[in-house]
Amino acid sequence: MRLTLPALVLGLLVAQGAMASDGTAALGGGLGGALGNAVGHKLGGSTGAAIGAGVAGAAGGAAGASKGSRTEAAIGGGIGAAGGSVIGNKLGGKSGSTIGAGIGGAAGSAVGSKMAK
Numbered sequence: 001m002r003l004t005l006p007a008l009v010l011g012l013l014v015a016q017g018a019m020a021s022d023g024t025a026a027l028g029g030g031l032g033g034a035l036g037n038a039v040g041h042k043l044g045g046s047t048g049a050a051i052g053a054g055v056a057g058a059a060g061g062a063a064g065a066s067k068g069s070r071t072e073a074a075i076g077g078g079i080g081a082a083g084g085s086v087i088g089n090k091l092g093g094k095s096g097s098t099i100g101a102g103i104g105g106a107a108g109s110a111v112g113s114k115m116a117k
Contacts, residue, residue: 023110024065027106028077029057029077030057030109032059032060032061032063032077034053034102036059036060036081036101037053037097037098039056050086053084053097054082057101058075059074059077060109061073065113071116073112076109080108085104088104
């Protein structure tokens, strides 16, 4: 409960960067993170969920990004999705983990793609 307000504030700050950036990279990173989190959770619990979210968030961010910013979008999507999965799991269990991975992957991919330009 102590982490709810700081996590919300951080999410709002990162989301501003995501909205100002490349929408396709954000979409890819978000979908990849959420789907990877769900599959990883089935296979390996919360640790598998974080790993699955990171890998799939990176792949989705790279697939959605433009040619010159794929590496940065992949790094941002992977880190964002994995971090969002762990934080979401602490705050809201399995559903919170999936939501966190999706939002983190989207924000990370968008910010990474924006930094490359």
